[in-house]
Amino acid sequence: MLTNEFLSLLEQNQNKSLLFEYKDGYYVGTNYHITEVKNITIDSVDCGAHTDFWKETVIQLLESPTEKDKREFMTAFKAMGILNKVDLIKPMRKEAEVKFEYGNPSFHTAQLFVNDFLLDENKLIMKLGVQTTDCKAKESCGVSVEANSQVEACYSPGNGCC
Numbered sequence: 001m002l003t004n005e006f007l008s009l010l011e012q013n014q015n016k017s018l019l020f021e022y023k024d025g026y027y028v029g030t031n032y033h034i035t036e037v038k039n040i041t042i043d044s045v046d047c048g049a050h051t052d053f054w055k056e057t058v059i060q061l062l063e064s065p066t067e068k069d070k071r072e073f074m075t076a077f078k079a080m081g082i083l084n085k086v087d088l089i090k091p092m093r094k095e096a097e098v099k100f101e102y103g104n105p106s107f108h109t110a111q112l113f114v115n116d117f118l119l120d121e122n123k124l125i126m127k128l129g130v131q132t133t134d135c136k137a138k139e140s141c142g143v144s145v146e147a148n149s150q151v152e153a154c155y156s157p158g159n160g161c162c
Contacts, residue, residue, distance in 0.1 A: 001097065001098055001113075001114035001117075002094070002095055002096065002097060002098065003057040003092050003093060003094050003095070003096050003097070003098045004094035004095065005098075006098045006114070006126075007080065007083060007094070009076075009117065009124065010076040010077075010079055010080040010083070010124075011076075011080060013076045013119065013124045014075065014076050014077035014080065015075065015076070015077065016075065016076050016119070016122060016123055016124040017072065017073035017074070017075060017076075017122060017123045017124070018073060018074050018075060018076045018078075018079050018123075018124050018126070019073055019123055019124070019125045019126065020032070020061060020100060020102065020125075020126045020128055021125055021126065021127050021128060022100075022102055022107060022112055022128050023107065023129075026107070028061050028063065028102055028104075029063040029068075029070075029104075030070045030071060030072060030073050031063050031064045031067035031068055031070040032061045032062065032063050032064070032073075032074065033061070033062050033063075033064055033074075034059060034060070034061060034074075034079060034082050034083070035060045035061070035062040036058075036059075036060040036101075037057065037058070037059050037060070037083065037086045037090070037092065038056075038057070038058040038059075038060070038101075039055070039057060039090065039091075039092060039093055039096070040055065040056040040057070040058055040096075041053075041054075041055050042054050042055070042056065046135075046136040046137045047135060047136070047137050047141060048136070048137020048139075048140040048141055049137075050136070050137055050140075052136070054096075054097075055093045055095075055096040055097075056096050056097050056098070056099055057092050057093060057096045057097070057098045057099070058098075058099045058100070058101050058111055059083075059098065059099070059100050059101070060100075060101040060102070061100055061101065061102045062102075063104060073123075076124050097113075098114060099111045099112060099113055099114075100112045100114070100126070100128055102128075110130055112128035112129060112130060113128065113129055113130070113131050114126055114127070114128060115127045115128065115129040
Protein backbone atom coordinates (compact mmCIF):
# COMPACT_ATOMS: atom_id res chain seq x y z
CA MET A 1 0.00 0.00 0.00
CA LEU A 2 1.28 3.44 -0.88
CA THR A 3 1.47 6.21 1.69
CA ASN A 4 -1.17 8.29 -0.12
CA GLU A 5 -3.53 5.28 -0.18
CA PHE A 6 -3.15 4.86 3.58
CA LEU A 7 -3.74 8.58 4.20
CA SER A 8 -6.82 8.47 1.96
CA LEU A 9 -8.15 5.45 3.86
CA LEU A 10 -7.75 7.36 7.14
CA GLU A 11 -9.53 10.39 5.70
CA GLN A 12 -12.44 8.30 4.42
CA ASN A 13 -12.86 6.52 7.78
CA GLN A 14 -12.16 9.26 10.32
CA ASN A 15 -14.78 8.12 12.82
CA LYS A 16 -13.48 4.54 13.01
CA SER A 17 -11.04 3.04 15.50
CA LEU A 18 -7.69 2.27 13.85
CA LEU A 19 -6.40 -1.22 14.62
CA PHE A 20 -3.25 -2.97 13.45
CA GLU A 21 -3.24 -6.77 13.17
CA TYR A 22 0.46 -7.72 13.13
CA LYS A 23 -0.15 -11.48 13.02
CA ASP A 24 -3.37 -13.46 12.47
CA GLY A 25 -5.55 -12.72 15.49
CA TYR A 26 -2.93 -10.53 17.25
CA TYR A 27 -3.38 -6.78 17.46
CA VAL A 28 -1.19 -3.89 18.54
CA GLY A 29 -2.56 -2.88 21.96
CA THR A 30 -5.08 -0.09 22.55
CA ASN A 31 -2.25 1.83 24.23
CA TYR A 32 -0.25 2.30 21.01
CA HIS A 33 1.23 5.62 19.91
CA ILE A 34 2.68 6.71 16.59
CA THR A 35 6.20 7.46 17.80
CA GLU A 36 8.11 8.12 14.60
CA VAL A 37 7.60 8.56 10.87
CA LYS A 38 10.60 7.80 8.69
CA ASN A 39 11.24 8.72 5.06
CA ILE A 40 13.54 5.89 4.02
CA THR A 41 15.63 5.71 0.86
CA ILE A 42 16.93 2.30 -0.16
CA ASP A 43 19.94 2.32 -2.49
CA SER A 44 21.07 -1.28 -2.88
CA VAL A 45 23.09 -3.86 -4.76
CA ASP A 46 21.78 -7.44 -4.90
CA CYS A 47 23.75 -10.68 -5.06
CA GLY A 48 23.68 -10.56 -8.87
CA ALA A 49 25.45 -7.15 -8.81
CA HIS A 50 22.28 -5.31 -9.89
CA THR A 51 21.52 -1.96 -8.31
CA ASP A 52 18.10 -0.88 -7.10
CA PHE A 53 16.64 2.26 -5.58
CA TRP A 54 13.29 2.94 -3.91
CA LYS A 55 11.66 4.92 -1.14
CA GLU A 56 9.47 3.87 1.79
CA THR A 57 7.50 5.52 4.57
CA VAL A 58 7.91 3.70 7.88
CA ILE A 59 5.47 4.52 10.68
CA GLN A 60 6.61 3.30 14.08
CA LEU A 61 4.03 2.03 16.55
CA LEU A 62 4.84 1.67 20.25
CA GLU A 63 2.65 0.43 23.07
CA SER A 64 2.89 2.87 25.99
CA PRO A 65 3.75 1.05 29.22
CA THR A 66 2.02 3.81 31.22
CA GLU A 67 -1.31 3.32 29.42
CA LYS A 68 -1.82 -0.45 29.73
CA ASP A 69 -5.36 0.07 31.01
CA LYS A 70 -6.45 2.16 28.02
CA ARG A 71 -9.66 0.72 26.58
CA GLU A 72 -10.15 2.47 23.24
CA PHE A 73 -8.01 2.43 20.13
CA MET A 74 -6.78 5.59 18.45
CA THR A 75 -9.22 6.86 15.84
CA ALA A 76 -8.33 7.24 12.20
CA PHE A 77 -9.02 10.96 12.71
CA LYS A 78 -6.34 11.24 15.42
CA ALA A 79 -3.82 9.23 13.38
CA MET A 80 -4.52 11.45 10.37
CA GLY A 81 -3.94 14.54 12.54
CA ILE A 82 -0.58 13.20 13.73
CA LEU A 83 0.53 12.30 10.20
CA ASN A 84 -0.62 15.64 8.77
CA LYS A 85 1.42 17.44 11.44
CA VAL A 86 4.46 15.29 10.60
CA ASP A 87 3.94 16.06 6.91
CA LEU A 88 4.15 19.79 7.61
CA ILE A 89 7.49 19.36 9.37
CA LYS A 90 9.01 16.70 7.13
CA PRO A 91 6.91 15.96 4.03
CA MET A 92 6.13 12.29 3.54
CA ARG A 93 6.74 10.73 0.16
CA LYS A 94 3.16 10.01 -0.86
CA GLU A 95 4.07 7.59 -3.68
CA ALA A 96 6.30 5.49 -1.40
CA GLU A 97 5.19 2.17 0.06
CA VAL A 98 4.06 2.49 3.68
CA LYS A 99 5.29 0.03 6.31
CA PHE A 100 4.69 -0.17 10.03
CA GLU A 101 7.48 -0.85 12.49
CA TYR A 102 6.33 -2.71 15.57
CA GLY A 103 7.45 -5.20 18.17
CA ASN A 104 6.48 -6.36 21.64
CA PRO A 105 7.92 -8.86 24.15
CA SER A 106 6.42 -11.81 22.26
CA PHE A 107 6.87 -10.51 18.68
CA HIS A 108 10.24 -9.47 17.24
CA THR A 109 10.50 -5.87 16.08
CA ALA A 110 9.93 -5.80 12.33
CA GLN A 111 8.92 -3.56 9.49
CA LEU A 112 5.55 -4.92 8.44
CA PHE A 113 3.88 -4.57 5.06
CA VAL A 114 0.20 -3.82 4.62
CA ASN A 115 -1.26 -7.03 3.23
CA ASP A 116 -4.88 -5.87 3.32
CA PHE A 117 -7.37 -3.90 5.36
CA LEU A 118 -10.85 -4.58 6.70
CA LEU A 119 -13.67 -2.17 7.42
CA ASP A 120 -16.67 -2.63 9.63
CA GLU A 121 -19.02 -0.01 11.04
CA ASN A 122 -16.65 0.90 13.91
CA LYS A 123 -13.17 -0.23 12.89
CA LEU A 124 -10.51 0.16 10.24
CA ILE A 125 -8.22 -2.84 10.62
CA MET A 126 -4.84 -2.75 8.90
CA LYS A 127 -3.73 -6.34 8.28
CA LEU A 128 0.06 -6.36 8.43
CA GLY A 129 2.56 -9.07 7.64
CA VAL A 130 6.21 -9.85 7.26
CA GLN A 131 7.83 -10.50 3.95
CA THR A 132 10.53 -13.13 3.76
CA THR A 133 13.94 -12.36 2.35
CA ASP A 134 14.46 -13.36 -1.24
CA CYS A 135 17.15 -13.61 -3.89
CA LYS A 136 16.40 -10.79 -6.34
CA ALA A 137 18.88 -12.07 -8.90
CA LYS A 138 17.29 -15.49 -9.45
CA GLU A 139 17.67 -15.39 -13.22
CA SER A 140 21.34 -14.37 -13.29
CA CYS A 141 22.18 -16.71 -10.40
CA GLY A 142 20.32 -19.66 -11.88
CA VAL A 143 17.86 -19.96 -9.01
CA SER A 144 14.52 -21.48 -9.89
CA VAL A 145 11.41 -20.21 -8.13
CA GLU A 146 10.78 -23.78 -7.01
CA ALA A 147 14.23 -24.20 -5.45
CA ASN A 148 13.98 -25.71 -1.99
CA SER A 149 16.86 -23.64 -0.71
CA GLN A 150 17.28 -20.41 -2.61
CA VAL A 151 20.19 -19.43 -0.38
CA GLU A 152 22.15 -22.57 -1.27
CA ALA A 153 21.39 -22.25 -4.99
CA CYS A 154 22.15 -18.54 -5.15
CA TYR A 155 25.44 -18.73 -3.31
CA SER A 156 26.91 -21.95 -4.61
CA PRO A 157 30.43 -21.62 -6.08
CA GLY A 158 30.72 -20.69 -9.75
CA ASN A 159 27.14 -19.56 -10.34
CA GLY A 160 27.94 -15.95 -11.28
CA CYS A 161 26.63 -14.27 -8.15
CA CYS A 162 28.71 -11.92 -6.02
